Amino acid sequence: MVKKAEYRSGFPEYLPSQRAVELSVLDSLRRTFELHGFASVETSSAEALDRLLQKGETDNEVYVLRRLHAEVADDHSGLGLHFDLTVPLARYVVDNAGQLEFPFRRYQIQKCWRGERPQEGRYREFTQADIDVIGKDTLSFDADVEIAAVMAEALSALPVPPLRLQINNRRLMEGFFLGLGAADPAAAMRAVDKLDKLDPEQVRRLLVDDAGLSPEAADRCLALAAIVAADTSFVQAVRDLGVEHPLLDQGLAELAAVVEAASDVATERVEVVADLRIARGLDYYTGTVFETRMVGWERIGSVCSGGRYDALATDARTTFPGVGISLGVTRLLAPLLTAGVLDASRSVPSAVLVALPDGGSRRACRAVAQQLRARGIPTEVAPDPTKYGRQIRYAQRRGIPFVWFPRAEGTHEVRDIRSGDQEVADPLSWTPPEIDLRPTIRHEELPE
Amino acid sequence: MVKKAEYRSGFPEYLPSQRAVELSVLDSLRRTFELHGFASVETSSAEALDRLLQKGETDNEVYVLRRLHAEVADDHSGLGLHFDLTVPLARYVVDNAGQLEFPFRRYQIQKCWRGERPQEGRYREFTQADIDVIGKDTLSFDADVEIAAVMAEALSALPVPPLRLQINNRRLMEGFFLGLGAADPAAAMRAVDKLDKLDPEQVRRLLVDDAGLSPEAADRCLALAAIVAADTSFVQAVRDLGVEHPLLDQGLAELAAVVEAASDVATERVEVVADLRIARGLDYYTGTVFETRMVGWERIGSVCSGGRYDALATDARTTFPGVGISLGVTRLLAPLLTAGVLDASRSVPSAVLVALPDGGSRRACRAVAQQLRARGIPTEVAPDPTKYGRQIRYAQRRGIPFVWFPRAEGTHEVRDIRSGDQEVADPLSWTPPEIDLRPTIRHEELPE
Numbered sequence: 001m002v003k004k005a006e007y008r009s010g011f012p013e014y015l016p017s018q019r020a021v022e023l024s025v026l027d028s029l030r031r032t033f034e035l036h037g038f039a040s041v042e043t044s045s046a047e048a049l050d051r052l053l054q055k056g057e058t059d060n061e062v063y064v065l066r067r068l069h070a071e072v073a074d075d076h077s078g079l080g081l082h083f084d085l086t087v088p089l090a091r092y093v094v095d096n097a098g099q100l101e102f103p104f105r106r107y108q109i110q111k112c113w114r115g116e117r118p119q120e121g122r123y124r125e126f127t128q129a130d131i132d133v134i135g136k137d138t139l140s141f142d143a144d145v146e147i148a149a150v151m152a153e154a155l156s157a158l159p160v161p162p163l164r165l166q167i168n169n170r171r172l173m174e175g176f177f178l179g180l181g182a183a184d185p186a187a188a189m190r191a192v193d194k195l196d197k198l199d200p201e202q203v204r205r206l207l208v209d210d211a212g213l214s215p216e217a218a219d220r221c222l223a224l225a226a227i228v229a230a231d232t233s234f235v236q237a238v239r240d241l242g243v244e245h246p247l248l249d250q251g252l253a254e255l256a257a258v259v260e261a262a263s264d265v266a267t268e269r270v271e272v273v274a275d276l277r278i279a280r281g282l283d284y285y286t287g288t289v290f291e292t293r294m295v296g297w298e299r300i301g302s303v304c305s306g307g308r309y310d311a312l313a314t315d316a317r318t319t320f321p322g323v324g325i326s327l328g329v330t331r332l333l334a335p336l337l338t339a340g341v342l343d344a345s346r347s348v349p350s351a352v353l354v355a356l357p358d359g360g361s362r363r364a365c366r367a368v369a370q371q372l373r374a375r376g377i378p379t380e381v382a383p384d385p386t387k388y389g390r391q392i393r394y395a396q397r398r399g400i401p402f403v404w405f406p407r408a409e410g411t412h413e414v415r416d417i418r419s420g421d422q423e424v425a426d427p428l429s430w431t432p433p434e435i436d437l438r439p440t441i442r443h444e445e446l447p448e
Numbered sequence: 449m450v451k452k453a454e455y456r457s458g459f460p461e462y463l464p465s466q467r468a469v470e471l472s473v474l475d476s477l478r479r480t481f482e483l484h485g486f487a488s489v490e491t492s493s494a495e496a497l498d499r500l501l502q503k504g505e506t507d508n509e510v511y512v513l514r515r516l517h518a519e520v521a522d523d524h525s526g527l528g529l530h531f532d533l534t535v536p537l538a539r540y541v542v543d544n545a546g547q548l549e550f551p552f553r554r555y556q557i558q559k560c561w562r563g564e565r566p567q568e569g570r571y572r573e574f575t576q577a578d579i580d581v582i583g584k585d586t587l588s589f590d591a592d593v594e595i596a597a598v599m600a601e602a603l604s605a606l607p608v609p610p611l612r613l614q615i616n617n618r619r620l621m622e623g624f625f626l627g628l629g630a631a632d633p634a635a636a637m638r639a640v641d642k643l644d645k646l647d648p649e650q651v652r653r654l655l656v657d658d659a660g661l662s663p664e665a666a667d668r669c670l671a672l673a674a675i676v677a678a679d680t681s682f683v684q685a686v687r688d689l690g691v692e693h694p695l696l697d698q699g700l701a702e703l704a705a706v707v708e709a710a711s712d713v714a715t716e717r718v719e720v721v722a723d724l725r726i727a728r729g730l731d732y733y734t735g736t737v738f739e740t741r742m743v744g745w746e747r748i749g750s751v752c753s754g755g756r757y758d759a760l761a762t763d764a765r766t767t768f769p770g771v772g773i774s775l776g777v778t779r780l781l782a783p784l785l786t787a788g789v790l791d792a793s794r795s796v797p798s799a800v801l802v803a804l805p806d807g808g809s810r811r812a813c814r815a816v817a818q819q820l821r822a823r824g825i826p827t828e829v830a831p832d833p834t835k836y837g838r839q840i841r842y843a844q845r846r847g848i849p850f851v852w853f854p855r856a857e858g859t860h861e862v863r864d865i866r867s868g869d870q871e872v873a874d875p876l877s878w879t880p881p882e883i884d885l886r887p888t889i890r891h892e893e894l895p896e
Contacts, residue, residue: 011492013540015547016554019488035821037798037828037848040467044459044573045559049516061515067563068497068510068528080516092461099463101795101845103831106464111493111559115515125492140831142810149814261814347549350485362590366597366709373483380485383551383588397549400485 010118011125012330017399018337020344020439022127025158025333026109029129032154033107036146038131041106043088045113046079051091061114063124081113085130085326090313093134093320102136103143109329120338121300121331132324134312139321141254144288144308148262148272151304151325155292156267159342159441160332162295165266165304166275167258171287172251173279176224176238179245180217187211192225193279225277231263232256234274251287258288286310290325294332303332344439346399349378351432352414353395354404356385361406368406371427377437379404392417401436458566459573460778465847466785468792468887470575473606473781474557477577480602481555484594486579489554491536493561494527499539509562511572529561533578533774538761541582541768550584551591557777568786569748569779580772582760587769589702592736592756596710596720599752599773603740604715607790607889608780610743613714613752614676614723615706619735620699621727624672624686627693628665635659640673641727673725679711680704682722699735706736734758738773742780751780792887794847797826799880800862801843802852804833809854816854819875825885827852840865849884 014022030040052062063081082088085108093104109129116122131150133143148167155163173192177185191206198206200222207218220241227237235252255274262272280289287308294303306325313320336342352372354365362381369379380400382391388405395403395417404425405413414430415422462470478488500510511529530536533556541552557577564570579598581591596615603611621640625633639654646654648670655666668689675685683700703722710720728737733755740752754773761768784790800820802813810829817827828848830839836853843851843865852873853861862878863870 011494013492013543014490015544016487016489019490023488034797035824035826037796037826039464039796040471041464042462042467044461045561046459046573053516063513064516065511065529066514068501068512081513095461096463101842105796105828113493125494142831146829348485348487348553349482376483378483378485380553381594383590394549 010116010123012123012334014337015347017344017347017439018342020347020349021159021337021342021441022329022333024344024439024441025160025329026127026129028157029109029154029327029329030107032150032157033131036105036150036153038105038107038150041089041092041108042110043082043085043092043108045081045111047082047088047091049078049080052080052083052087054087061116063113063115083112083114085110085112085128086132086312086324089130089132089134089322089324090320094313094315097136097315097318097320102134103139104134105132106134107131120335123330123334126328126330126334129327129329130306130324132312132322134320134322136318136320139323141257141287144254144323145258145261147306147323147325148258148288148290149265151290151327152262152270152272153265154327155304156265156270158269158332159443160294160336161297161341162269162271163303164271164273164293164295165262166273166278166291166293167255167262168274168276168278168289169251169255169258169287170279170285170289170307171247172238172255172276173224175245175248175251176241176243177211177213177221179243179248180213180220182217183212185211188213188221189279192221192277193281195225195277227274227276229259229274230271232260232274234259234276238276254287280305280307284309284311288323292327297335300331300335303328341444343442343444344399345442346401346439348380348398348400349438350380350398350400351377351436351438352379352402352404353391353400354379354381354406355388355391356382357406357408358385361385365406368404368412368427372404372430375431377432399439402432458564458571460571460782462785463795465792465795465887466790468795468797469607469785469790469889470777470781472792472887472889473608473777474575474577476605477557477602477775477777478555480598480605481579484553484598484601486553486555486598489537489540489556490558491530491533491540491556493529493559495530495536495539497526497528500528500531500535502535509564511561511563531560531562533558533560533576534580534760534772537578537580537582537770537772538768542761542763545584545763545766545768550582551587552582553580554582555579568783571778571782574776574778574782577775577777578754578772580760580770582768582770584766584768587771589705589735592702592771593706593709595754595771595773596706596736596738597713599738599775600710600718600720601713602775603752604713604718606717606780607891608742608784609745609789610717610719611751612719612721612741612743613710614721614726614739614741615703615710616722616724616726616737617699617703617706617735618727618733618737618755619695620686620703620724621672623693623695623697623699624689624691625659625661625669627691627696628661628668630665631660633659636661636669637727640669640725641729643673643725675722675724677722678719680708680722682707682724686724702735728753728755732757732759736771740775745783748779748783751776789892791890791892792847793890794849794887796828796846796848797886798828798846798848799825799884799886800827800850800852801839801848802827802829802854803836803839804830805854805856806833809833813854816852816860816875820852820878823879825880847887850880 065079174185177188188211266272285307289307291302292304304327308323312322372379414425513527622633625636636659714720735756737755739750752775756771760770820827862873
């Protein structure tokens with residue numbers, strides 16, 4: 001990661017080889033989302049400030065826009081930069097409801113901004129990759145299953161440490177609390193949500209004092225929150241706690257279906273678990289909730305979160321329920337790139353450098369390069385007709401694997417500068433090995 | 449284009465099929481840039497305000513960032529959103545000079561912001577696609593030739609009306625003015641630069657009054673500015689004006705080389721011309737300058753501009769000369785999309801919709817979809833087991849060309865819903881025609 005002046009901290013920038021890693025990750029995400037038929041959408045970076053502040057949770061984290069020297073009549077202080085892609089999606093869906101087809105399945109990969117105090121995993125500018133399915137009036141629960149499976153598949157393809165996708169269901173939790181006779185299940189939810197920050201004894205006290213549960217009921221809540229399972233065995237574990245409620249039944253069935261579908265596509269790189277302590281702070285989730293930890297990097301928090309919201313947006317006539325999940329691309333990658341865990345095999349796309357024998361052969365060298373490019377081989381021409389040794393070092397410093405030597409007599413040779421192997425080659429037919437066509441991602445194992 | 453509330457005008461947003469057009473254009477640009485070995489870079493959206501204002505030309509167009517409720521001590525009013533990608537590149541190069549390889553060849557496709565009064569072709573948020581080559585201390589003139597050729601090739605691949613890439617050289621102009629005895633060649637340059645806005649007689653007066661030229665010399669300047677040629681014949685046309693100066697000779701040779709190289713890759717869709725009235729307002733250009741008009745859309749101004757700058761950036765020890773060109777992707781596309789000139793064949797990536805015979809077959813249908821995806825075919829499963837007629841209309845409304853019908857007995861059929869042709873198909877081998885794999889771009893001819 002680039003060192004930078006303090007005032008710009010929180011605005012991460014990558015060196016070219018690091019950016020190549022990010023591009024490869026973004027390409028991979030897009031490929032998975034599009035294979036599943038999700039359509040790309042971008043929304044404007046600016047939203048009306050009153051809309052951004054509706055949730056009331058990020059007040060002083062929003063960046064307000066103001067035109068320099070704006071006259072009062074033309075002040076844009078009513079606009080701020082979006083801090084996520086969910087609020088803009090809700091506005092976009094309402095604005096364009098008449099022209100969109102529902103269920104509306106979109107992916108959105110864009111920068112977001114928050115005026116947070118920067119730290120590892122927290123940035124002021126960061127890229128999110130979201131998928132959501134939005135219904136009009138109704139949305140089948142199968143969308144929850146799909147969202148989980150698509151994101152699990154997308155995560156499986158990434159060159160990052162193993163991930164753990166943790167799934168829970170707020171209906172399950174609410175039903176459990178109601179079955180225990182909780183008068184204020186929302187207070188119990190808020191208490192359980194604090195298990196990340198407080199120790200169980202403190203949470204137990206909150207369950208008794210704030211949520212009005214008996215000590216025995218509070219213990220059962222803590223027992224519920226301790227359940228983790230990589231398959232549907234969690235259903236029996238919950239049943240064994242002896243709580244009954246129709247909402248609990250619905251939540252258990254939903255969670256089992258989502259976990260099962262996501263497990264179908266999970267790999268050794270992405271573990272899918274039912275984790276019954278996951279609550280998500282935000283009030284608008286109503287069913288399925290997701291969080292994701294990177295193994296060995298739990299300290300940076302959840303890198304991929306989301307859930308079901310029965311009313312993502314409403315206008316005068318219509319309610320738009322939705323389910324979505326948001327991958328924090330910068331939160332995921334910036335720490336790995338900074339630590340040197342990930343890097344690319346080269347800092348340029350070029351697979352071939354065409355060497356320049358002398359200044360007069362520049363046009364001929366350009367023609368050779370163009371012949372290679374015509375067959376999809378990224379190629380650049382050496383900038384100066386220096387000694388070949390210097391031109392080879394030009395390629396080496398950038399990680400370009402092949403140097404092409406045009407010969408006056410019209411024959412050509414190409415050298416793999418990693419092995420030193422050199423062979424006669426025809427610019428109309430020579431092709432590098434598939435793996436050398438674009439930069440590959442190097443994933444260093446972390447020291448234990 | 450989406451209708452939107454007035455306060456958001458200038459922040460264009462696309463419907464999914466319009467976004468598919470933009471994505472296809474961005475992919476095409478990236479492909480060309482990478483084939484030529486340009487590396488992707490992104491810089492942070494925010495720059496120090498004093499850096500953004502250094503050129504002094506865009507004072508009140510800059511968006512200043514402020515954290516809502518920022519305390520004075522933590523105020524971020526020192527940051528603004530970048531209004532182009534050149535100022536950030538200069539800062540990035542100096543920040544990272546020790547870790548970059550020079551000549552540094554990068555492309556950068558990012559959003560920029562200006563608080564301009566919105567109008568056709570002018571937006572408050574817009575995407576630019578830049579390529580630049582940056583040297584350390586020196587940069588061969590061949591980089592100018594390369595930049596022109598790469599952008600001409602990139603433009604040729606775009607599904608837009610014909611473009612005219614207009615190239616000039618400020619050394620040529622300056623040498624011409626000096627050869628005429630101009631005491632203040634910069635004033636003469638500024639006068640010629642006004643030919644877009646003023647009539648020739650007014651410019652002639654400026655050349656006499658402000659630049660101190662004789663009426664006869666002013667006429668020769670206007671004659672120079674009137675020269676346009678699609679080949680190197682402009683050299684003789686300039687010679688015929690009878691002005692001599694070493695800088696003029698150098699400028700003529702450079703312009704001839706750039707025009708020749710760019711013409712090599714030009715097609716009927718992109719005309720390359722030497723246009724000797726192109727001056728570019730900005731002071732920092734020192735040699736080659738570029739502008740680009742879209743035929744029939746000249747009113748939106750230049751969609752792709754740039755040039756040579758002998759000192760893009762400097763630090764205590766080093767000067768970084770550069771040459772670059774910047775394509776206004778939003779300026780190019782938003783008017784075409786708004787006018788309905790461009791659209792995509794479908795609003796989703798899906799080539800296939802797998803119909804759902806009944807709720808119980810959802811898992812089997814998902815498996816079929818996954819078999820198609822495994823071979824790179826974007827596929828979605830119908831959301832509900834409604835009547836097949838309704839499921840086919842679901843596909844039609846989105847422009848999905850194929851509907852897949854799983855049959856209970858394990859055989860399958862696929863229907864091209866455009867032709868109605870239906871055939872037995874195997875999900876492990878059936879492939880749609882290559883052209884149907886992704887949305888195609890429709891380019892409506894403009895009414896004359």
